[in-house]
Amino acid sequence: MKKVNGHEIIALFEKWSPKRFAMDGDPVGLHIGQLNRTVENVLVTLDVNEEVIDEAIRKGANLIIAHHPPIFRPLKSLLTDTPQGSMIEKCIKNDIAVYAAHTNLDIAPGGVNDMLAEKLGLVDTKIVESTHSESLYKLVVFSPATHADDIRQTLEKAGAGAIGDYVGCSFSASGIGRFTPVEGAEPFIGEMGKSEAVEEERIEVVVPGPIRSKVLKAMLEVHPYEEPAYDLVVLDQQSTDYGLGRVGKLLEKTTLGQFAELVKKAFDVPALRFVGDPNKQIRKVAVLGGDGNKYIGAAKRSGADVLVTGDLYYHVAHDAEAMGIAVIDPGHNIEKVMIQGVADYMQAACAQASYNVLFIESEIVTEPFTFI
Structure with missing residues (x-):
């Protein structure tokens, strides 16, 4: 096994989830620090906050791979007495690089949306909304x-x-x-x-x-x-089409109410919302991680009986009701499936490349909501 630097790790990652897959304007790639250093431990996380950075320091990780970009909009200034500035300062002082893979990881074969579909037990999956060929x-x-x-x-x-x-x-x-x-x-x-x-x-x-x-x-x-x-x-x-979301079939029909309970258990969430008749028969399911409000129509066109997605807006819920498609909203945080998924994939890929590096799954809960 040989020592490896950040460039080599990310080059291997981008064979799976290249930046060209990302949606226009999505700020994927290196956000903080540099990759030209030897890396022994990589922390994989959904979000980057100060607790996650403290975890990286404790566990000796000098590279973080995150799903959600820590710098989503361009900075006009970097003030270290602000929460974001303090977080960036801590990364730089501790030689921690932060790399974000957002919609490119959603779209990548085997990426976030395939991980979500697998958790729900979907078979014969296809893309919900093609982004490019x-x-x-x-x-x-x-x-x-x-x-x-x-x-x-x-x-x-x-x-x-x-x-x-x-x-x-x-x-x-x-x-x-x-x-x-x-x-x-x-x-x-x-x-x-x-x-x-x-x-x-x-x-x-x-x-x-x-x-x-x-x-x-x-x-x-x-x-x-x-x-x-x-x-x-x-x-x-x-060649293969690429796109957002996945639609597939359950092995057996169920009701919307029963399926909502399955979603709750599969994604380990304390509560969820759904739109539709709980007695409606469900067989074909679409799933799209993150904010799926724009894709209700695409899910309906895919033939799905129900769409599982997060951050559902009130008026979009009314639109879905009128279209006759059920929607289950277990929250944005279900994308946490990528933590284990990325860690497992990259550990295996690096072992095959004889890279001496350990991928660590973040244990910090970044769900901002408390449910009562």
């Missing part, structure tokens, strides 16, 4: 047969050739490549001015748009030819 490319490269395996392995390591639950997918066909080196060339195979015929393989792989530059760079670094021949073609089909 990414172009898919086909890379065709011609290689001497002697180097084809090396090129295929390099492409796979760079992320090419992943289709659904399969990796390392490629197609090859054998043929003859012909070329003539002329003045100025430094050929790997052949002689100046002499036509050559070489046994070659045509290798085809799919490449997600966001990593095409990385894949091309990796391929060119291992390709033996001075001027490799390759094509990069945009495909009509799209």
Whole structure:
């Protein structure tokens, strides 16, 4: 196991939850401090407050990964006698960096909304509201047969050739490549001015748009030819859609009242609100962490019988009632599922990368409301 710095940890995290997934204007990324330090302990939390920072100090964590950004709006000044300024000062004095993954972690496959859906026991889940799709490319490269395996392995390591639950997918066909080196060339195979015929393989792989530059760079670094021949073609089909919320089915039908009790237990909340007839039959469920007021219509269009979300407004509740979709509001704090989820995912990912780092789940309760 090797020592690791903050940059390496966050690079691994962003393979799972890249910043490009975030909604426009969402301030994700590094908020406080720097990543160019060795990190032994990482604290994972839903929110960042002074209690959480004190916990990080006690537990020797010099990196915090949070879901909710501690600096949501740009600061015009940094006054250390204010609650926010004091919190930032304490982080800086104790060499604690704070990184926020907000809507990018909501949207990421396996992220917050998938964690919530899993807690509710939903199956056959799909996205509630698509936010974007990414172009898919086909890379065709011609290689001497002697180097084809090396090129295929390099492409796979760079992320090419992943289709659904399969990796390392490629197609090859054998043929003859012909070329003539002329003045100025430094050929790997052949002689100046002499036509050559070489046994070659045509290798085809799919490449997600966001990593095409990385894949091309990796391929060119291992390709033996001075001027490799390759094509990069945009495909009509799209790669996986990304978006907010998840909708799926319960294994068995239940009533809204019974399902509300299940939600309360699943998310360990002392109380919740719901809109709708408690005797209504429920089978298809949408869930969206955080404030889901804007997505009542999307949940209805998804065919959901009920939407589980937080921070429900009074007038939006009336709108949902008129639409005929039930809504259960267990609060914003149910996103705390990300604490264990992120810690477990990153611990496993870092172990696979041989990084010597420990991920610690925050024990600070950041629910601001008291229920009576």
